[in-house]
Amino acid sequence: MPLTLQDCRTLDANDVLRPLRARFALPEGVIYLDGNSLGAQPKAAAACAARVVEQEWGQGLIRSWNSAGWIDLPRRLGDQFAPWVGVGPGELVFTDTTSINLYKVLTAAARIAQEDAPERKKLISERSNFPTDLYIAQSVCQEYGLELVLLEPEEIAAALQPDVAICMLTHVNYRTGAMHAMQEVTAAAHAQGILCIWDLCHSAGAVPVDLHGANADFAVGCSYKYLNGGPGAPAFVWAHPRLINRFWQPLSGWFGHAAPFQFTPDYQPAAGIDRYLCGTQSALSLSVLQCGLDVFTEAEPYGGMAALRRKSLALTDLFMQLVQERCQGHGLGFATPGDHALRGSQVCLTRSEGLGVDGKDSGAYAIVQALIARGVIGDFRKGDGGKHLDILRFGFTPLYVGFEDVWHAVEHLHQVLESGEWRQPQFNQVHAVT
Amino acid sequence: MPLTLQDCRTLDANDVLRPLRARFALPEGVIYLDGNSLGAQPKAAAACAARVVEQEWGQGLIRSWNSAGWIDLPRRLGDQFAPWVGVGPGELVFTDTTSINLYKVLTAAARIAQEDAPERKKLISERSNFPTDLYIAQSVCQEYGLELVLLEPEEIAAALQPDVAICMLTHVNYRTGAMHAMQEVTAAAHAQGILCIWDLCHSAGAVPVDLHGANADFAVGCSYKYLNGGPGAPAFVWAHPRLINRFWQPLSGWFGHAAPFQFTPDYQPAAGIDRYLCGTQSALSLSVLQCGLDVFTEAEPYGGMAALRRKSLALTDLFMQLVQERCQGHGLGFATPGDHALRGSQVCLTRSEGLGVDGKDSGAYAIVQALIARGVIGDFRKGDGGKHLDILRFGFTPLYVGFEDVWHAVEHLHQVLESGEWRQPQFNQVHAVT
Incomplete structure (x- = not known):
């Protein structure tokens, strides 16, 4: 049976680490899946x-x-x-x-x-x-x-x-x-x-x-x-x-x-x-x-690294499952291993060359830009034209990312792909990326 | 004719760089002569x-x-x-x-x-x-x-x-x-x-x-x-x-x-x-x-580096002159050249070994500590027991140090030396210094 938004809300309700999310200042309307590039701001940092x-x-x-x-x-x-x-x-x-x-x-x-x-x-x-x-x-x-x-x-x-x-x-x-x-x-x-x-x-x-x-x-x-x-x-x-x-x-x-x-x-x-x-x-x-x-x-009293790891794997499992259920037919693959023992705290999607608007690039950059415009922040890493494909990269920091965030992120990805909005010119102008 | 406090106030009144002092957050009751170690805080830094x-x-x-x-x-x-x-x-x-x-x-x-x-x-x-x-x-x-x-x-x-x-x-x-x-x-x-x-x-x-x-x-x-x-x-x-x-x-x-x-x-x-x-x-x-x-x-519009240099030399000249006039007889010398062409923006006083409370050290550390207790912040640099004597170091940042500051700093030094208060035990306990 496919997962539902309600399933995700239940996961959040049962998340022992949930109170720690309040330690971070996350912008309204943003689902932040780039904590593997720059982590979010602890609220205490301002007073510090x-x-x-x-x-x-x-x-x-x-x-x-x-x-x-x-x-x-x-x-x-x-x-x-x-x-x-x-x-x-x-x-x-x-x-x-x-x-x-x-x-x-x-x-x-x-x-x-x-x-x-x-x-x-x-x-x-x-x-x-x-x-x-x-x-x-x-x-x-x-x-x-x-x-x-x-x-x-x-x-x-x-x-x-x-x-x-x-x-x-x-x-x-x-x-x-x-x-x-x-x-x-x-x-x-x-x-x-x-x-x-x-x-x-x-x-x-x-x-x-x-x-x-x-x-x-x-x-x-x-x-x-x-x-x-x-x-x-x-x-x-x-x-x-x-x-x-x-x-x-x-x-x-x-x-x-x-x-x-x-x-x-x-x-x-x-x-x-x-x-x-x-x-x-x-x-x-x-x-x-x-x-x-x-x-x-x-x-630490919430279970320390064992609890963080459990949640991180649950988040990445959920993301992978939802992408499989809801984003078929758009040339996406997984660079990240399914095996828990081989997986960090991020999920990287691949996209083959030739699927982009110009028929040459992969369109991965434009998809990431379209997601960012919707407030879902991941990032793009370029492939080498050979073995290493273009990457859409999503990081899941268990301290502040929730299960409902994952649901909405995949929903946005689904919409960006289904609607073809990523093909719009403004998402296909490559700037410096970090 | 010896310099007076009023002379120093006149110098401040005529200082073209004086408006820039307001750009810095300087603590009440402190004369800060250690900007050559850590400069003062620009007020804008807090909002930044x-x-x-x-x-x-x-x-x-x-x-x-x-x-x-x-x-x-x-x-x-x-x-x-x-x-x-x-x-x-x-x-x-x-x-x-x-x-x-x-x-x-x-x-x-x-x-x-x-x-x-x-x-x-x-x-x-x-x-x-x-x-x-x-x-x-x-x-x-x-x-x-x-x-x-x-x-x-x-x-x-x-x-x-x-x-x-x-x-x-x-x-x-x-x-x-x-x-x-x-x-x-x-x-x-x-x-x-x-x-x-x-x-x-x-x-x-x-x-x-x-x-x-x-x-x-x-x-x-x-x-x-x-x-x-x-x-x-x-x-x-x-x-x-x-x-x-x-x-x-x-x-x-x-x-x-x-x-x-x-x-x-x-x-x-x-x-x-x-x-x-x-x-x-x-x-x-x-x-x-x-x-x-x-x-x-x-x-820059106030005269840039030429104006800063003029004021810096005037400050260090003043400090040296006042120390000569008012702190004789306490074993102080100058490590800093009198010649403007050979002088930076600090004045370093030397003090020979054997003048300290134990008859072995120079007492320079204790004098600096006694000055700090009075709100005059300079610092101490240890000698090598040979050619390089202990140093009492005073930096003069022309952006925020005034001529009246110099007057009061030397007055405090004079009092610390004349009163012998630097001999008190709390000033003679050496801690880590930076």
Whole structure:
């Protein structure tokens, strides 16, 4: 029997996480399915920003580095969030950007590999990894004489061979929502003496992550997606305690020094994850980020990550089922796996080339634009004209997306496709997209 | 004839820049002489932060990367500020931190030197340069096989020899307020084939800087001091157009790509300064920073940098004269040059070891603490027990510091010294200082 709107309302009524939706300021008339690109604004962020600007900065001035605890923000927020990715206090810091943190850990890994196994010359990753990861890897490979080998996901297991130094993967793929089995891949890599770096941009706060359980080596991730930390909020970085003190990372700024306020001319790296800090961080961005993390802390008594994961899968299951029931005959496919164990918190629809208004493109961009005009915000990711098709991407943040939202989103998609309104010229003018 | 309070009031009454002081939220009862560490809060920053959080993020969500222009902030703010350091539009971006930007330009310089003059093996700098600069230089030297040679300021001219690849200096010294002659040093370095990198942390917005006039090669600087961009606000980076496209910098993140939203797996650096961008930047921090830059834009009709410099020198002259007149006999000296051509926008007082309460330290820390307790905020920088004495540091931001402030600051210093109140135990307990 097909699902009904009433079924969705019943699911919302029974949703234990429902009270947390009120923590977010969501615009009227918008169904926001792009929290995997930029998370929604926690209501507390407005008062927090005002406090930091007017009280801490305006009144406290320089004194606030100590009195308002600005100096401790990277570590304090790291400790607050650490359990959500299965690491201990003092092991993770929020700082800089994902790209920069990846450079730090990739360089550390390259130096460890150079020392322990200089004959290993490959760094393997996924061809459709988020590009900035590949760009940073290109740079590190150039500096350390490594070869960057890009693979399809199904080729990775066989590629974990003794000629590989580092395996760098994004846990949940940004284009497909497919999730790697972190524990199995890490174990297979370690069995071959390969270091494993995980990018958690699309999994932190969205799916269960247990870095110690997986015995991972390094991890980075961003805070502006599922963590709702704000546009361009600081990223995080983690290194396994067994590796952390083996090398400095090359961005050896004063905040990574063992005694930054001694102002000594020689760099002495701090012990532990503090050595992955570099320059002065934005107290404003970090403070506002905390408002996002606080909602996770608040989610603990509601069942924590297990509850978030249950709801996330229920949301993505529902979306997939409704799309199958109601959007047949429009050339849509699923890039996201049906298997729960392989799925992140997003659903990506594919659309083949040649279905667009000009008979050449896929029309996926125009469909997304038509949905946005109706207040259903997802996003578009371009294919490569070959194996990787154009993508309509929809993220489901269980903290604030409801089941009725999913119903209406698919209803709008259905109408956009059936009516052909996506063919209108204004939806087919490509602008820069983020 | 000694100066009087009335003289100072007359100077304020005649100060053409006086209206700009009203742009800043300064706490009641505070004389703020630490704008060289963290600049004061522009009043506009409060409404700006509220707009970015509640409207752009909360209501606009992901759409604001385009509709609110977040994507252009690094370049747009760079173009706005470019004339204040003598560079053209499209040449400077605000992004990341000073430490990270220094890593980018130092690496680029090291690669250029490696290609053009591989026999040059020295990177010279000043021993009392701000430590993070030296730490980053240590890292780059290690990677590129260079030797970091640290010099006293008076040794630099003679050290500009053909064995030097790079000369990296901070224009105005953070400990002494002494300013290098950027044009002369750069010319002397170039005459020997040496690349010149300038750190403008203590000079951007504080003293006239003309990077093209000096024919500098690279520059970096921070925005949270004299630019009043907010705690930990994004830094800036500039590269001379003749060098900019010769190499990628190694932090080759997606925002430095020629076409970031094509999501291609290969890195292709953007032409120009955009290639010095890396990861996603905080739209909140950058937007708030603009409030600081806007005050500079507003200062243009009042005479711009020439007027700021005139007032800055008048303020530091006044402070030095009043300290000489009213604080004799307490073991204070001047680290800051009397010569205008050699002075930044701060005055640093020295105090010899052995004058403190325990007969070992200098008492400088306690004097600064006693001043802070009276609402006069400067800061303390520790000496090295040798050539570099303990420092009492006072910054004079001409946008908001007045001449009467200077009078009262010195009066408080006089009273703290004469009364001996700095000897009280609570001022002698050393905490972390920033």
